Amino acid sequence: MAYTLHHPKWHRDSKPIFWWVRNWASIAFILRELTSVAVAYFAVLLILVYRALQSGPEAWAALVSMLANPTMIAFHVFALCTLLYHSITWFNLSPKAIVIRLGRWRIPDLLIAGGNYAAWIFISAMIALAYVAS
Amino acid sequence: MNKSNDPFWWTLFGAGGALSAMLVPILLFLIGVATPLGWIDAPSYAAVSGLMLHPIVRIAAFSLISLSFFHWAHRFRFTLYDGLQLKHLFQLIAVICYGGALAGSIAAAYVIW
Amino acid sequence: MPTNITLQVLRYLPEDGGEPVFQDYEVPLRADWVVLDALNHIKDHIDGTLSYRWSCRMGVCGSCGMMINGTPVLTCAAFLESFAPGPIRVEPLAHFPVVRDLVVEATDFVNKIKDVKPWIVRETEKPLSEGEFRQTPEELADFKQYTMCINCMLCYSACPVYGLEPGFTGPAALALAQRYNLDNRDQGNQERMDLLSNDEGIWSCTMVGECSEACPKGVDPAGAIQRYKLAGAADWWKSLITRKGK
Numbered sequence: 001m002a003y004t005l006h007h008p009k010w011h012r013d014s015k016p017i018f019w020w021v022r023n024w025a026s027i028a029f030i031l032r033e034l035t036s037v038a039v040a041y042f043a044v045l046l047i048l049v050y051r052a053l054q055s056g057p058e059a060w061a062a063l064v065s066m067l068a069n070p071t072m073i074a075f076h077v078f079a080l081c082t083l084l085y086h087s088i089t090w091f092n093l094s095p096k097a098i099v100i101r102l103g104r105w106r107i108p109d110l111l112i113a114g115g116n117y118a119a120w121i122f123i124s125a126m127i128a129l130a131y132v133a134s
Numbered sequence: 135m136n137k138s139n140d141p142f143w144w145t146l147f148g149a150g151g152a153l154s155a156m157l158v159p160i161l162l163f164l165i166g167v168a169t170p171l172g173w174i175d176a177p178s179y180a181a182v183s184g185l186m187l188h189p190i191v192r193i194a195a196f197s198l199i200s201l202s203f204f205h206w207a208h209r210f211r212f213t214l215y216d217g218l219q220l221k222h223l224f225q226l227i228a229v230i231c232y233g234g235a236l237a238g239s240i241a242a243a244y245v246i247w
Numbered sequence: 248m249p250t251n252i253t254l255q256v257l258r259y260l261p262e263d264g265g266e267p268v269f270q271d272y273e274v275p276l277r278a279d280w281v282v283l284d285a286l287n288h289i290k291d292h293i294d295g296t297l298s299y300r301w302s303c304r305m306g307v308c309g310s311c312g313m314m315i316n317g318t319p320v321l322t323c324a325a326f327l328e329s330f331a332p333g334p335i336r337v338e339p340l341a342h343f344p345v346v347r348d349l350v351v352e353a354t355d356f357v358n359k360i361k362d363v364k365p366w367i368v369r370e371t372e373k374p375l376s377e378g379e380f381r382q383t384p385e386e387l388a389d390f391k392q393y394t395m396c397i398n399c400m401l402c403y404s405a406c407p408v409y410g411l412e413p414g415f416t417g418p419a420a421l422a423l424a425q426r427y428n429l430d431n432r433d434q435g436n437q438e439r440m441d442l443l444s445n446d447e448g449i450w451s452c453t454m455v456g457e458c459s460e461a462c463p464k465g466v467d468p469a470g471a472i473q474r475y476k477l478a479g480a481a482d483w484w485k486s487l488i489t490r491k492g493k
Binding site (some may be wrong): 007009010011012013015020022023025026033034057093095096097099101103104106 | 266385470
C-alpha cells in the first residue's frame with residue numbers, strides 16, 4: 001500500500017515547505033489549526049488564575065493588575081479573535097461528523113450547526129450571568 | 135497493519151475542541167477583556183474564591199484545562215507535519231506535544247487542589 | 248469582448264529530457280467553449296503534439312481533470328469566459344507523477360481504490376434460494392451520496408496531506424469504503440476498519456476540507472472521513488474494553 005511507484009521518465013513535483021501561503025484557502029486552514037495554540041494559552045491562564053486564588057488576596061490582586069495592563073488587554077483581544085475563529089470553524093464543521101437521518105430525510109447542515117451555535121450562546125450567557133452575579 | 139493509538143488522542147482532541155469552543159471565548163472575554171476594561175465590576179476575592187474553589191467548578195475547570203491541552207497537542211502535532219513538513223521528527227514531536235499536555239494537566243491538578 | 252484568449256499550458260516531453268516548461272496558445276474565446284474545447288482546438292489546429300486525457304466531455308467519466316489556475320477542475324466543466332480575459336494556466340493534476348504534458352500516472356490512485364475492498368463483503372453468503380437482498384429507499388439514502396464518485400482524482404490533487412504523504416489512502420478511496428460500510432447488504436465494516444484505522448488511513452486526514460470543495464459530484468469525502476473517524480474512535484474504545492474483558 002505504501003510503495004511509491006517510480007519510472008525514470010515520469011516527472012514528480014515536490015511540495016515546498018510553505019505550500020500553504022500560495023492561496024487563501026490553505027492560509028485559512030493553517031490559521032484554523034494554529035488556533036489550538038490560543039486554546040492552550042487559555043488553559044495556562046486558567047492555571048495562573050487558580051494559582052493566584054490559592055495563594056491569597058495579594059497574589060490575586062497582582063494577577064488582576066497584570067490582566068489590566070494595556071498590552072495584556074490588547075493581547076487578549078487578539079487571542080479572543082483567534083478563539084472565536086476556532087469556535088466558528090468548529091461549529092461549522094460539526095454537520096460533517098453529526099449525521100442524523102429520519103427515514104430518507106437527513107437533518108440539514110444548517111440545523112446541526114445552528115443547534116451548536118444556540119448551545120454556545122446559551123452556555124456563554126449562563127456563564128456571563130454567573131460571573132456578573134458574583 | 136499496525137494498530138495506531140491515534141483514535142485515543144483524537145477522542146481527546148475532539149472533546150477538548152468541543153469544550154473549548156463552547157466555554158473559552160466567553161471566559162476569556164470576561165476575565166481578559168471585560169473586567170480589565172471596567173465594563174464589568176471586578177468581583178471581590180471572596181466572591182471569585184467562593185465560585186471557583188467550589189468542588190464541581192474545580193472538576194469542570196480541570197477538565198477544561200486538561201482537554202484543552204490535549205486538543206492543542208494533537209492538533210499542533212499535525213500542524214507541524216502539514217505546515218512545516220516535520221513528519222520525520224514524529225517521535226520528538228509526539229513527546230513534546232503529548233508530554234507537554236500531560237505536564238500541563240499535572241500542573242493544573244497540583245494548582246487546583 | 249475580446250475574440251481570443253491565451254492558454255499557458257505546461258508541456259513535459261520526456262523524450263526531450265529537461266524540465267516542464269510553459270507554452271502559450273491563443274484560442275478563440277467562444278461563449279459555449281470550455282477549456283477542453285480549447286485543448287481540442289489546439290490539438291486539431293495549432294499543435295498536434297499536445298497530450299491530454301478526455302472522454303465524455305460532460306462531467307461523468309472523470310478523465311479530463313487538470314489544474315486550471317492552480318485549482319483542480321474538470322476541463323469539460325470550466326468555461327473559457329469565466330477566466331476572461333485570461334491568460335489561463337493549464338497544468339497536469341497535482342500530486343501525481345506526470346507521464347507527458349497533461350497526462351498523469353494514476354496507478355497509485357487505482358491501487359488505493361482496490362485496497363479498500365470496494366465490493367459487498369459478506370460474513371455469511373446468502374444462497375440464491377433465499378432470494379435477493381432487500382433495501383429500502385431509506386437504507387439507500389444512507390450511502391447514496393458516496394456512490395456518486397466518478398474517480399476523477401480532483402480530491403487527491405486538492406488534498407495537501409496526499410501531496411505531502413503519498414502513502415495516504417486519500418479522500419475518494421475512503422469515501423468509497425464508506426459507500427460499502429454504510430450499505431446494508433455489506434458485512435465488511437470490521438475488515439475495512441482493520442485496514443484503514445491507521446496512520447496511512449483515516450488518521451492522516453486533518454480535515455482540511457479541500458477535497459469536498461473540489462469534488463464535482465458532491466460526494467463530500469471530507470464528511471465521509473469525519474464520520475469514519477467517529478466510527479474508528481468508537482471501534483478503538485470498544486476493542487479496548489473487550490480486550491480488558493478477556
